[in-house]
Amino acid sequence: MARVLILGGTAEARALATALAGLPGVRPISSLAGRVAAPALPVGEVRIGGFGGAAGLTRWLATERIAAVVDATHPFAATISWSAAEAALATAIPILALRRPGWSQRPDDDWRRQPSVAAAAAALNSLPEWVFLTIGRTELAPFAGLDRHWFLIRSIEAPQPPLPARHEVLLARGPFSVRSEIELMRAHRIEVLVTKDSGGPLTEAKLVAARELRMPVLLVERPPVPDVPAVATVEQARDWVAALVGPPA
Numbered sequence: 001m002a003r004v005l006i007l008g009g010t011a012e013a014r015a016l017a018t019a020l021a022g023l024p025g026v027r028p029i030s031s032l033a034g035r036v037a038a039p040a041l042p043v044g045e046v047r048i049g050g051f052g053g054a055a056g057l058t059r060w061l062a063t064e065r066i067a068a069v070v071d072a073t074h075p076f077a078a079t080i081s082w083s084a085a086e087a088a089l090a091t092a093i094p095i096l097a098l099r100r101p102g103w104s105q106r107p108d109d110d111w112r113r114q115p116s117v118a119a120a121a122a123a124l125n126s127l128p129e130w131v132f133l134t135i136g137r138t139e140l141a142p143f144a145g146l147d148r149h150w151f152l153i154r155s156i157e158a159p160q161p162p163l164p165a166r167h168e169v170l171l172a173r174g175p176f177s178v179r180s181e182i183e184l185m186r187a188h189r190i191e192v193l194v195t196k197d198s199g200g201p202l203t204e205a206k207l208v209a210a211r212e213l214r215m216p217v218l219l220v221e222r223p224p225v226p227d228v229p230a231v232a233t234v235e236q237a238r239d240w241v242a243a244l245v246g247p248p249a
């Protein structure tokens with residue numbers, strides 16, 4: 001059996017685990033960082049926790065006799081992607097990145113792309129007061145000093161301090177519908193959306209809602225990722241593994 005490491009933490013990684021479990025001769029093992037207390041678990045074998053950087057992952061790949069790696073992590077999880085690329089190179093194990101495309105802007109969208117979370121916080125200076133902040137729970141510090149604004153902070157688990165003085169926390173996990181996003185934004189008198197260019201259908205509704213409500217969006221751009229072969233869909237990733245492993249003997 002060829003053991004294929006899926007670096008996960010995304011819906012695509014879970015779908016890929018299911019797809020690979022159905023391939024003859026392939027045994028997927030999914031890896032999660034362990035950030036979320038009750039993660040959505042993929043089918044098959046799962047390991048949880050960091051590897052100890054690129055060096056730790058290099059050792060782990062060799063010890064566990066991994067045949068291939070698919071980096072299906074979130075587009076903003078760049079550290080693990082760089083570690084995976086380095087470890088794959090060091091061990092000569094084939095690697096593929098499964099990267100969902102970013103969201104596409106329409107002519108009636110008012111998107112203002114930001115190079116970082118800190119830049120998005122600074123850009124709020126010239127924008128209205130009521131802000132919907134959906135950038136996850138760990139990078140909120142740049143907003144902590146913004147006293148003129150009120151924030152609706154949505155995350156899956158409790159946000160990590162420091163938090164802005166005026167805020168409300170909403171714990172929720174997608175997918176969300178356009179209708180519920182519009183209702184949420186209206187109920188909180190939201191005037192600005194701050195989010196990351198995560199891409200994918202599960203959390204896109206907030207952008208459609210912002211378009212319908214003619215609201216400016218501060219969209220944090222993706223960090224740079226290593227130059228490894230990449231595909232955009234679970235099916236393409238499954239086909240890559242199938243071609244690599246070949247028909248069972």
Ligand code: NAP
Nearest residue numbers: 008009031032033050051052053073074076077078079080
């Ligand atoms: P990150 O900054 O790239 O990773 C930080 C460290 O966490 C890595 O150096 C690695 O530790 C460990 N790690 C990350 N992903 C791992 C995985 N799949 N398996 C084992 N260890 C992992 O990542 P992050 O932004 O903190 O994201 C952590 C996880 O949450 C990722 O798996 C990602 O897919 C998921 N996620 C992230 C976001 C986001 O916005 N960043 C959103 C949704 C889901 P070692 O160096 O010790 O190996």
